[in-house]
Amino acid sequence: MAVYHLHLLICLSLTLLIPTNSHNITSILDGFPQYSVYNSFLSQTKVCDEINSHETVTCLVLSNSLMSSLASKHSLSGIKNALSLLILLDYFDPQKLHDQTRGTTVLTPTLYLTSGDAPFNLRLVNITSFRGGLIGFASARPGSAYDATYIKSVKQVPNNLSVLEISAPITFPGLMDAPFGAPFNLTDLLEKAGCKVFASLIISSGVLEMYESAMENGFTLFAPTDDAFKADGVPDFTTLSRTDLVTILQYHALASYTPKASLKTARGPIATMASNGSGTYVLSVTSRGYDVSLNTGIGSSRIASSVLDNTPVCILTVERLLLPSEMFNAAPVPAAPSLVAIVPSQAPTTAPIPGTEAPLPNVGWRRPRPPTPKPRTPPPPNGHDSPIVPSIAPPPDAPTPDDDEPPSGPSDATVSPARPVACVAFIFFLVFIIGSTLDE
Numbered sequence: 001m002a003v004y005h006l007h008l009l010i011c012l013s014l015t016l017l018i019p020t021n022s023h024n025i026t027s028i029l030d031g032f033p034q035y036s037v038y039n040s041f042l043s044q045t046k047v048c049d050e051i052n053s054h055e056t057v058t059c060l061v062l063s064n065s066l067m068s069s070l071a072s073k074h075s076l077s078g079i080k081n082a083l084s085l086l087i088l089l090d091y092f093d094p095q096k097l098h099d100q101t102r103g104t105t106v107l108t109p110t111l112y113l114t115s116g117d118a119p120f121n122l123r124l125v126n127i128t129s130f131r132g133g134l135i136g137f138a139s140a141r142p143g144s145a146y147d148a149t150y151i152k153s154v155k156q157v158p159n160n161l162s163v164l165e166i167s168a169p170i171t172f173p174g175l176m177d178a179p180f181g182a183p184f185n186l187t188d189l190l191e192k193a194g195c196k197v198f199a200s201l202i203i204s205s206g207v208l209e210m211y212e213s214a215m216e217n218g219f220t221l222f223a224p225t226d227d228a229f230k231a232d233g234v235p236d237f238t239t240l241s242r243t244d245l246v247t248i249l250q251y252h253a254l255a256s257y258t259p260k261a262s263l264k265t266a267r268g269p270i271a272t273m274a275s276n277g278s279g280t281y282v283l284s285v286t287s288r289g290y291d292v293s294l295n296t297g298i299g300s301s302r303i304a305s306s307v308l309d310n311t312p313v314c315i316l317t318v319e320r321l322l323l324p325s326e327m328f329n330a331a332p333v334p335a336a337p338s339l340v341a342i343v344p345s346q347a348p349t350t351a352p353i354p355g356t357e358a359p360l361p362n363v364g365w366r367r368p369r370p371p372t373p374k375p376r377t378p379p380p381p382n383g384h385d386s387p388i389v390p391s392i393a394p395p396p397d398a399p400t401p402d403d404d405e406p407p408s409g410p411s412d413a414t415v416s417p418a419r420p421v422a423c424v425a426f427i428f429f430l431v432f433i434i435g436s437t438l439d440e
Contacts, residue, residue, distance in 0.1 A: 045080035050261040078176030087111035100129040218257040250274035257312035297325030
């Protein structure tokens with residue numbers, strides 16, 4: 001049994017780390033009006049985005065009457081849990097279901113495994129074949145009844161997506177006991193998640209009230225951790241005006257319920273609470289595997305963890321502050337160092353000992369000229385006092401001040417331009433000779 005669970009975890013890990021967008025479940029179900037209520041709740045809870053992000057998945061769908069009955073008794077957050085348990089992270093088509101030997105049970109992971117907080121076995125589903133070809137589905141909780149049975153196949157994308165209708169939802173006690181409005185304190189959640197600095201800023205600025213008023217209709221928060229405020233380039237928030245501070249804090253929130261799976265499928269810019277409708281203060285998203293990063297135009301920040309995913313509120317932590325490009329310019333790219341900056345600007349004040357000279361930098365065929373201690377003016381006539389200029393002997397192979405030609409001998413610090421020219425000429429000469437020989 002332990003080996004089986006290990007195999008199950010490995011399969012699940014591979015499923016989670018290879019996301020794709022090869023199918024669109026809501027578009028597929030649009031062609032089946034008998035599942036329109038089910039399809040509507042997939043969109044409202046964003047479960048559709050999680051389905052689309054998996055390469056291999058089986059959706060167990062409910063008819064409109066069953067889904068309406070389920071939705072009338074529970075909150076949107078509870079409905080999301082129920083839908084997540086109906087999404088199997090494996091491919092089951094009718095043939096695979098009926099190929100099971102009678103009495104055998106297949107234990108398969110569900111989407112609830114990635115989003116729920118129940119014990120591990122409650123996030124799995126049992127599939128069992130009974131007498132007469134009946135296929136039953138039940139929670140992996142010991143003693144769960146097989147109330148849900150296979151009715152018919154709806155749609156298959158071979159080896160990727162399978163849609164099957166079943167006769168009842170798959171539940172267990174407590175699965176849907178997650179009503180929205182269950183009291184929670186946003187700042188307490190942030191402090192426990194290691195975002196104390198951010199929590200203090202939203203309180204002192206008054207943005208907390210803005211966040212709370214948006215939660216009823218959909219709200220997503222990207223909360224920087226305390227370490228994010230210690231990074232290089234973070235502005236001094238004590239010097240910002242209240243308007244600028246509020247804008248930055250609003251830039252860290254969306255006025256919509258957008259969990260991590262929905263961010264992975266996002267295309268184009270995402271409006272934030274700071275956006276004013278003119279395409280400003282937006283975010284873009286890049287994802288690689290299970291990692292998702294938010295880009296501001298001058299930097300990016302990876303989503304670190306999920307603090308709360310309680311439809312329609314989602315709170316995520318990010319590793320870096322999100323600084324809008326409208327307020328903070330990107331740091332200028334340093335110019336490439338010039339050759340002048342590489343060459344030492346000062347010559348030694350004493351003559352170097354022959355054989356111990358430091359090698360000159362390879363900056364072309366011309367060496368930097370060492371300053372000459374002698375003036376270029378003619379020496380004064382005999383009998384007149386003249387300044388005594390110390391004589392500094394240049395290195396034996398150093399060019400004279402008036403020598404503009406490359407040195408005649410080889411040097412590690414010089415490359416003669418005549419050599420590549422001669423090589424090119426020699427190559428052309430060989431080509432000419434070979435061509436002439438072939439013509440003959």
